[in-house]
Amino acid sequence: xxxxxxxxxxxxxxxxxEAQKFDSGFVSLPNRYVDPYSGSRSYEKINLKGTGTxxxxxIIHIASDQFAHTTPxxxxxxxxxxxxxxxxxxxxxxxxxxxxxxxxxxxxxxIMEEGESGIINYGYKAILI
Amino acid sequence: xxxxxxxxxxxxxxxxxxxxIAEQWGSDPAAIERxxxxxxxxxxxxxxxxxxxxxxxxxxxxxRARIDPKKIGAVYIGSESHPYAVKPSGTxxxxxxxxxxxxxxxxxxxxxxxxxxxxxxxxxxVKSGEMEYALGIGADTxxxxxxxALEYSASAGGAAFIFxxxxxxxxxxxxxxxxxxxxxxxxxxxxxxxxxxGRFTGEPAYFRHILGAxxxxxxxxxxxASDFAFAVFHMPNGKFPLKVGxxxxxxxxxxxxxxxxxxxxxxxxGSSPTGLxxxxxxxxxxxxxxxxxxxxxxxxxxFIFQVTDKILEVQDLAPKTxxxxxxxxxxxxxxxxxxxxxxxxxxx
Numbered sequence: 001x002x003x004x005x006x007x008x009x010x011x012x013x014x015x016x017x018e019a020q021k022f023d024s025g026f027v028s029l030p031n032r033y034v035d036p037y038s039g040s041r042s043y044e045k046i047n048l049k050g051t052g053t054x055x056x057x058x059i060i061h062i063a064s065d066q067f068a069h070t071t072p073x074x075x076x077x078x079x080x081x082x083x084x085x086x087x088x089x090x091x092x093x094x095x096x097x098x099x100x101x102x103x104x105x106x107x108x109x110x111i112m113e114e115g116e117s118g119i120i121n122y123g124y125k126a127i128l129i
Numbered sequence: 130x131x132x133x134x135x136x137x138x139x140x141x142x143x144x145x146x147x148x149x150i151a152e153q154w155g156s157d158p159a160a161i162e163r164x165x166x167x168x169x170x171x172x173x174x175x176x177x178x179x180x181x182x183x184x185x186x187x188x189x190x191x192x193r194a195r196i197d198p199k200k201i202g203a204v205y206i207g208s209e210s211h212p213y214a215v216k217p218s219g220t221x222x223x224x225x226x227x228x229x230x231x232x233x234x235x236x237x238x239x240x241x242x243x244x245x246x247x248x249x250x251x252x253x254x255v256k257s258g259e260m261e262y263a264l265g266i267g268a269d270t271x272x273x274x275x276x277x278a279l280e281y282s283a284s285a286g287g288a289a290f291i292f293x294x295x296x297x298x299x300x301x302x303x304x305x306x307x308x309x310x311x312x313x314x315x316x317x318x319x320x321x322x323x324x325x326x327g328r329f330t331g332e333p334a335y336f337r338h339i340l341g342a343x344x345x346x347x348x349x350x351x352x353x354a355s356d357f358a359f360a361v362f363h364m365p366n367g368k369f370p371l372k373v374g375x376x377x378x379x380x381x382x383x384x385x386x387x388x389x390x391x392x393x394x395x396x397x398x399g400s401s402p403t404g405l406x407x408x409x410x411x412x413x414x415x416x417x418x419x420x421x422x423x424x425x426x427x428x429x430x431x432f433i434f435q436v437t438d439k440i441l442e443v444q445d446l447a448p449k450t451x452x453x454x455x456x457x458x459x460x461x462x463x464x465x466x467x468x469x470x471x472x473x474x475x476x477x
Contacts, residue, residue, distance in 0.1 A: 015225040042206065047227075049285045069468065069475065070175050091176055092142045108225050109176040120212055122221060125176060 137189020166367020170394025202260025207243025242424020283392025361387030
């Protein structure tokens with residue numbers, strides 16, 4: 001379970017897809033200190049447009065407690081048009097329609113609730129387009 | 130000139146048919162569809178709520194307005210299903226859209242009229258010269274108790290409007306509000322479902338307030354029903370808006386484009402605002418549009434808009450409301466619907 005402080009700290013990458021573009025052209029979301037390919041620590045902040053392609057996916061049938069009532073659901077690794085690779089839940093779909101190479105759009109959705117009385121975590125999920 | 134510079138709507142992909150609900154409770158599906166003029170309604174996905182719906186609608190409004198979100202000076206979300214009892218919906222929305230932090234934010238509530246309230250205040254801020262742009266949103270994930278008549282109509286969706294003074298697509302010509310203390314529909318704190326006064330929700334509530342606001346704004350403007358290309362009223366079911374419109378002299382032709390209730394249900398605070406977006410999607414320069422909301426408790430906000438030449442530039446910049454409604458649909462069984470709407474109690 002995320003905690004409120006971490007959720008708050010990460011809100012800009014969760015909400016508006018704020019990513020890093022390192023000198024080498026490597027694009028990362030979430031944030032990291034060092035480009036793993038070039039070793040560079042120099043980057044600019046960019047906002048991803050929110051469109052991409054599924055590189056790989058799996059269907060979750062047995063989920064953690066938070067998501068137990070939403071199974072089965074797909075989780076995909078997507079590459080955004082800027083080159084960032086993200087792991088995302090795919091929503092509003094028939095699980096049979098999820099394919100490698102399918103185009104997706106990232107949308108703002110509720111990810112989970114920190115219990116009945118805790119905060120609600122929002123972020124990005126993918127829908128097929 | 131002050132008016133709408135960008136508008137957008139959003140409804141979830143999930144649906145339940147009126148016949149599915151009728152069969153669950155042993156009612157005659159044909160009688161329900163005929164009586165309420167509702168064939169299906171939208172249902173929020175398990176990952177959707179008033180905030181995500183508001184964000185999706187406002188994104189579409191921003192696409193049409195083509196403005197820097199930082200220039201928006203106020204954001205108001207009207208809803209009776211704000212996800213938090215204490216914590217604003219609007220703060221999450223502004224960070225999700227890149228608005229602020231130099232922005233005035235508030236959440237509104239007034240049963241089904243909270244959306245038009247948000248629009249009215251946003252419009253008034255711009256008109257007063259206090260700010261360049263203001264955003265008003267009506268969105269809901271409405272509740273209806275199992276087996277209650279409301280269950281056929283209570284649906285999910287929303288519409289967003291950015292008001293400004295430049296590149297106006299629909300000028301606000303007149304507004305008028307009509308309000309009184311009328312206990313036709315309510316929900317007490319900690320209650321899961323609203324209660325209503327049955328037939329009392331009709332004449333003394335819906336019709337009295339819509340007719341009060343509409344007749345006053347027509348008198349104020351010196352206009353008559355035939356001056357308008359389109360009209361839209363709050364849509365708690367299919368019949369009420371057509372009846373109130375007819376009483377005021379509007380024809381079905383003027384009302385059919387905004388009458389989205391038969392395939393959407395009653396999106397409460399998003400109801401007449403979403404109908405307005407469907408009208409703006411096809412409106413032509415010079416068209417006059419009549420809109421009147423209704424919120425239980427009770428009150429109505431009436432607006433008269435005049436469409437400008439700029440409308441043609443923005444209509445195709447974001448998905449059109451009827452295209453969203455007729456687009457992807459995922460039909461739910463009653464069991465799935467009950468689980469989605471948290472009508473089933475689970476163990477911890």
